[in-house]
Amino acid sequence: MKSLSILALGSAVLLAACGQNADKPDNTAEASATMGDMSGDMGNMAMPAETAKVAKGTGTVKAIDETAGTITLEHGPIAEANWPAMTMAFKAAPALIDSVAVGDKVAFDLALKDGIGEVTAIQKQ
Template sequence: MTMIRLTIALGLTALTAACGKKAETPVAAETNQAAPAAAMSGDMGNMAMAPAATAPIKAKGHGKVTAIDKTAGTVTLDHGPIPEAKWPAMTMTFKAAPAVTGAAKVGEKVDFDVTLTGSAGEVTAIQKQP
């Protein structure tokens, strides 16, 4: 019983001594930068990475106009997959020029051209499907 009390007392003492201390990040001597965390190791071969390219991607899509906000300069489309962006079918709001927002009507099925920069897109042309 005395051994258990001694173990608990030593444990509490160690915890109390550690309170308020910040964990230190190991520093690599040669570069003066923090060493990589151990949590970063492992197999990341199946992890999808965002493209590093900064150039915009031109893509085409098909969908239905669900909303138009001429004041904000946006059009919301319920569109099918866009393979160039590796996007599944979804409903998404895009930036759009006044010529685009003026040419579209809510409820219309449309074909559209979109310029993708990162994860954002801008509809550059829109045509009503026949």
């Protein structure tokens, strides 16, 4: 009888040490079904792409570099980017570059991502 009590006590200690509770059902299968297979190296897990913010500006075309695919604009302040008035080069699609000439007054849209703007639309004023 003494050995049966020791066996019961030992089982209780082992269950407690394993974090199991004899009164609660095993939820391992349920957790697997909801969490999926999460084994392996997750260090290279892709993060969702940041969405570009849109900004609008006006200015003057100062230079066009078709080889580099850029338009240099002298623009007024751009509030959405928190930029003061300045002159800077922006990437732009070839069709947009071809639609303007140096000296043109323009209104333009920028896609802002990671502090960099890319002209997505431009119109002569």
